[in-house]
Amino acid sequence: MIKYLGSKRTILPKLMAALNSLDDVNSVLDAFSGTSRVGYELKKSGYQVFSNDINAYAHILAQCHVEAEASTTTDTASRLIAELNQLPGKPGYITATHCLHSRYFQPHNGEKIDAIREQIERWDLQPLLKAICLTSLLEAADRVDSTTGVQMAYLKQWARRSYNPLQLRLPAMLNAATDRRCHAYQLDALEAAASIKADCAYLDPPYNQHSYLGNYHIWESLVRWDRPEVYGIACKRIDCKSNKSDFNSKPKALPTLTELIQRLRTPNLIVSFNNEGFIDREAMEHLLSQKGYLHTIELDYKRYVGAQIGIHNPAGARTGVVSHLRNKEYIYLVSAKPLSPANQAQLQAGAAVPLIPQA
Ligand SMILES: C[S@@+](CC[C@H](N)C(=O)[O-])C[C@H]1O[C@@H](n2cnc3c(N)ncnc32)[C@H](O)[C@@H]1O
Structure with a gap:
């Protein structure tokens, strides 16, 4: 699969652990599918997947990696x-x-x-x-x-x-595990949220x-x-x-995400975001805790390759200092029902640091 900024390759096992801790989830809307790595993994694990992304290249990737049998x-x-x-x-x-x-x-x-x-x-x-x-x-x-x-x-x-x-x-x-076909859409996420029904939504919007x-x-x-x-x-x-995209605008990112979440037709929700994005953890937790039982999983990661290489001028000379080389990824899990103790334990086992139950 292609190199992609914000691809969830490294946190996939944690995402899957979060999803598997939810009961009664058979279908997932991946509203910002990008490379389709997440949708591919979901299909492989037996979920019916509805992939969506606004860009044509991402739609093509999802048609191939998720929709095609x-x-x-x-x-x-x-x-x-x-x-x-x-x-x-x-x-x-x-x-x-x-x-x-x-x-x-x-x-x-x-x-x-x-x-x-x-x-x-x-x-x-x-x-x-x-x-x-x-x-x-x-x-x-x-x-x-x-x-x-x-x-x-x-x-x-x-x-x-x-x-x-x-x-x-x-x-x-892949071949779908069930006879319920997976589909790829090319819609604005707000439209996808209002029109696609699933048991859980996964939101991984642009963060800056x-x-x-x-x-x-x-x-x-x-x-x-x-x-x-x-x-x-x-x-x-x-x-x-x-x-x-409105998600690329600092003043519009939070109101747009708020509207998206209001429009969702899924009882459960998983959101990925990191600590360098327009929406900080406090604002995100405030928004999501109104939707259901919220668990926050915090992961510590190496920043993308550009940050590792540093800041250079057109002549190739190093001109700036990179402020930090690690960042935090958050996985926010919002469930319609409280998680059972067994499922909490499973989530805990997949998470790097203790969970913070909100509701
Ligand atoms: C962080 S990336 C998703 C990465 C993906 N989870 C992966 O693992 O490859 C965010 C994606 O949102 C898409 N996007 C941006 N604005 C959007 C919008 N308004 N509606 C739907 N998709 C949008 C971008 O094209 C991009 O692929």
């Missing part, structure tokens, strides 16, 4: 991916914009990306097969990019992995001013294939200027 798609998808791997490179939009005008990929890989993307469009596949091919291309491009994991900038010197030839692989797919569209603009262009006008050194899509 491995049993009915693997053979055809493998054949298509093998064919795509044979295509010779042909320069196009990605080569011009993201290899020559900017330097996110080496031109030999940009030409392959262009040729493969054009062929996927020409095939006019049914939506889930198209999503699998696009996910395969996105994940292959991610393995040879020249960034620190976000597309706000590219590296001054080519990353070592960027020299590798782009190679597509069959993406991870950095927009996901701006951080992953190349994935959005690659999926939409709309060859947008770009601006700035980073060559971002022009719509990054106007397409902002």
